[in-house]
Structures are given as C-alpha cells and as structure tokens.
Amino acid sequence: MKTTKKAHEMSLKELASYIDQSVLKPEFTQEEIRKYVQEGIDFGCKTVCINPSSLPIARELCKGTDTKICVVCDFPFGLSTTISKTIQAEEYCKSGDIFELDIVANYGWIKSGMWKEVETDIKAVCDICHKFDTEVKVIFETDALSLDEIKKATETAIAAGADFVKTSTGFFTGGKSEGATTEVIQTMMDVAKGRTKIKGSGGIRTQEHFFQLIDMGIDRMGIGYKSTPVVLGLSADNNSGGGY
Secondary structure (H helix, E strand, C coil): CCCCCCHHHCCHHHHHCCEEEEECCCCCCHHHHHHHHHHHHHHCCCEEEECHHHHHHHHHHHCCCCCEEEEEECCCCCCCCHHHHHHHHHHHHCCCCCCEEEEECCHHHHHCCCHHHHHHHHHHHHHHHHHCCCEEEEECCHHHCCHHHHHHHHHHHHHHCCCEEECCCCCCCCCCCCCCCHHHHHHHHHHHCCCCEEEEECCCCCHHHHHHHHHHCCCEEEEECCCHHHHCCCCCCCCCCCCC
C-alpha cells in the first residue's frame, strides 16, 4: 500500500486499518471469542480474523461497525480437496457479509513443484469468492519454503486471481517460526509489483516491526489478539504472543 505518511505520523485509526486481529486459537471459549472480537472492534481493526464456527458471534458483534469479518477456510493446513475448499468457501460467503476469506495454499504441493495443481486449487476458491465480492488471501506458510519457492508461489497465486498473498498461519510447527520477516515481505513485493496485495502475519509483536512493514508498503497484517495493543502503542508489553 503506497502511503505518503510514515507509520509514526499516522493516527491510531490509520494504524488500526492495517490490522486483521487474529481470534483463531482452537481452545478459545465462546466468552473469549466474544472478548477478543469485541476488542478488535474497539481498537478499530480492519477485520477480525476468525474460524468459521465463530461466524455467528462475529456477525452479531461486527454489525453496524467499521470492523469487517475475515474468515479462514481449510485452515491451518490447506490439505482438503479442491472441491471441499470450494464448498466451504461458498458456504461462508453466500451470506454476503464476509469481507475476506483466508485460505492456505497446499505448501506440500509447492515444495513438490506441482505449480499447475497449486494454481488450479487457488483459482477454484477465488472464482467462488469473487462471485460474492469476497476478496481472497492466500497463505503460503513461508517458514516452510525457500525464497525461490515463495517467489514462484507469489506468481502462481497472482495467476490464480488471488487478491492478497500472505506469509503465515501462525500455527506451523514443523520448523522455524519467523513469519513476516522483512526479507520475506520484500521478496513478495518484488514479485507482485502491485498486481496483488501483501499481508504479513506471524511474529509481528512489536511496534517497531509493525511500523517497519508499513513503511515498506505492506497492505495488511495479521496481529495476534495480545499484540494488537502493543503494535498500536497502547501497551508497553513487547513480548506478546497470540497465534498470528
């Protein structure tokens, strides 16, 4: 996102517009989901990013607010069949109140060089979502990939019609857990060249990192529910976690 302002010059509202607040932990109680969705709304986040089973809560709380709903699909592994993914996507989007849908690319296929299959899989979901004017973010799980694989995956997602490419689920346990590093974000940007938007997620837990990515030109960031007040400068705790 091109901006004439540096992050440190932005208002709280402008900074919050970069955030999808993550409310995705599977162990959350209904009370906790309500609490963290409401906090995302109170902070003025662009969206709250939720699991499909949390849709009734998000619809209730987000109605009439400026905070929109982002729902994950086939998350966090992306290993369902293509037809299953499209059925899920249509089920979530047909209500008309889903702003964005985040899916996980089959990164085992990416690592296997199955680029045609990866593109077909992503395109099928994009085609369904776009019928309902829902934008699609494609998560690559970049901690599992090389920079060359990230470059090719970005190009493939663009060809498939993705509205965003995204770094991480926040739930990868098979190796390093670095998430939205400046190197990975810059790699995506260099390939995308404005043809798709960029979302960073995973490891964004300090205001310094948050501001750095804004100044690089990122479009959106997935921030864990504990880290949102930290990156917005509303809390001094820089050791927050929270899934994304």
